[in-house]
Amino acid sequence: MNKFKEIVEANRAWLCLDCGKCSSVCSITLNLIEGYTSPRLLVETAVASGEDITLEDPLLWSCLTCQRCSEICPSEVNFSAFVQGARQLAFDQGLSGSCTHSGMIQGWMRMMADPDLEQDRLGWLPDDLAVDQDSDTIYFPGCLPYYDAAFGELGFEGLAIARGAVKILNALGIKPRILENERCCGHDLYWQGDMETFQKLAALNLEIIQATGAKRIVTTCPECAYTLRTTYPEEIGDLGVEIYHLSEFLADQPLLKTSEKSSGLESGKVTYQDPCRLGRFSGVYQQPRDLIASLGYELVEMDHARSTSICCGTSCWSSCGQVNKEIQISRLEEASSTGAGLLVTSCLKCQIHLKCAQKIPGGGDSSQMPIRDLTTLVAERI
Amino acid sequence: MSKVKTRQKVILFTCSWHAYSSLEAVARERISCSTAVVPIRLSCLGRISPGIILKAFEGGAAGVLLLGCPEGQCRYQTGNLEARKVVEETRSLLLLLGYDENRLEYQLLPAENGEKYLEVLNQFLERVQNGRKKS
CATH class of the missing domain: 3.40.50 (Rossmann fold)
Known part of the structure; x- marks a missing residue:
């Protein structure tokens, strides 16, 4: 069976009822300026017309893979995974969506796939935050140092998020380990269909993380959390550690003692x-x-x-x-x-x-x- | 990206005006330059972006040199100033990636001045040779 048919079958695209529930919630469909596209239409194209036409469809590249359509789908069509699979095929044929920010972000992600890279990414850690390079808890800031450098002008909080996370962990008595040379988790390249670079990044992270012997990873990035927890085991191997988004991790911890400081908001x-x-x-x-x-x-x-x-x-x-x-x-x-x-x-x-x-x-x-x-x-x- | 090799290329982005006329002056006088240098001519240096510079390094460039018009003499008024901002932003990304800061440079060149161009270029090549990737 050809690869495209496998992707259609694995993600239940051929079970689409043509009911249109997905079109009624798809953010792209609802905000289209001209023309028409919808998850239903792309699935129909895939089943009726096959690979070549599907890979040229604009929704294949504009889909946010936000999973809103699958959430409502009565046939449990996994549209986001279907899109990801089809993008892999497209990427292998030299097709891709248009990169934003002149490809800067994909640029640093691909540069991180260099196994010889020695990053200098811990400059954001102030002396008053405690870290312990033998800790069994890793704080994984992901690409935050890079986004901080790239989007500071927007008023993006950037590394304040990373410093905040370490401060919170310290307040719980945890001195986290922070990896000197962690790589981008590869989430964005995976969802763009660039499996070759994703697998390189994932293999490097697997090696670096497993070498620490840590028991858990806490991250402030939902995409890192999902990718390390779910995509890595599917594609490259289980890290063998517990993965938490910080909000999940804090839910299992004793209540933090927070000050009564005013919220600064009139309404609260x-x-x-x-x-x-x-x-x-x-x-x-x-x-x-x-x-x-x-x-x-x-x-x-x-x-x-x-x-x-x-x-x-x-x-x-x-x-x-x-x-x-x-x-x-x-x-x-x-x-x-x-x-x-x-x-x-x-x-x-x-x-x-x-x-x-x-x-x-x-x-x-x-x-x-x-x-x-x-x-x-x-x-x-x- | 593999380890830096001795014959690795240096990418040179120039605008089409003052800086490029200095390159042409060198060519006119038939002065030999390093074959490691790959010049890429832009309409104005303001066209550059961090993604394009990173693409050069991703492709294995040993260094990236940007040459624009002197301050106040940009054909499009602010292109050289825009390029300076882009270089600063890109340099901060390269430093995070562990690259030596000498591998990216931004210089402004007067028109028709081959001698100055060669001086800037050769100094850059020397710094790139000395400050190769840390690893």
Whole structure:
């Protein structure tokens, strides 16, 4: 059987009922400026017309792989995985989506696949934070040092998230180990279909992490957490350690002693953006909400929250255009209309993408809404 | 990317104006230059972006040199200043990746000055040779 048919079958694409539920929730379909595309249509193309036409379809590259369609699909078609599989085939044929930011991010990710690389990535660690290179708990900041360098101008919190995470772990009595030469987890290259580089990165991380003998990894990036926990075992091998997003990890720990310091918000109301890889992909909805409540904030939910949450509008640094900006602006408006004074998320990319959209002129109140990572919000209260 | 080899190329991005006219002056006078240098002519140095510079290193470049017009003399007013920002941002990424900072450089060149071009180029090549990848 050819590879494309395998991908169609493995992801149940041929069981599509043509019911159109996916089209009614797909952020790309709903915000299209011209033409028409939808998950249903791409699946139909795949089944009826085959590989060549499918790999040329615009949705193959614009799909956010946010999993919103699969969440609602009555036939359990795994559309995101189907898209990923088809992108692998396309990538092998030299096709790819358009990279954002001139390919800078894919550039550093691919450069990290060099086994001889000796990064200098720990300069962000101040002396007052305690780390222990023999610890059985690793803090995995992912590409945060790089994003900090690239997106500081947006007002992105960047390495404050990493420092906050170490401060929180220290408050729990944990001095984490931080790897001097960890690589990008490979999430974005995997979802773009670049399996060769993904596997190189994953193999390097596997070797580096297993050599530490650590028992657990805590990360502040939902994409790192999902990739290390779920994609690595499927594609390269089990790391043999427990993987946690910080919000999950804190849920299992004794309650942090947080100060009564004023939230600085007039209403004390905040709203929360569920990251796709933490929410729909990992089922972590409640833990971040409990943390927000523990800080004394009142959480006011957006209309689309938890499993119906809307993606921040761009994924794997690919195909960002007018449609994506429409998604981001409407999401910001939805956040603003809750009456909350602060938008909290637990994914660095949600923060980067939404802050980028706030720079678009004429955004109104929603473009002024502060956006914070849950990590820094907790850390400032310790 | 494999380890840096002795015959690795140096990528030279120039604008089409002052800097490029200095390259042409060298060519006109038939002065020999290092064959390791690959010049890439842009309409203005403002066209450069971090992704393009990283692409050169990803492809195995030993160094990347950017040459633009002197300050206040950019044909498009601000291209050389934009390029300086891009270089600073890219350098911070390269430092994280463990690359020697001497492997990326930004210089402004007067027009029709082959001598200055050769001086800048040769000094850069020397620094790249001395400051190869740390590993």
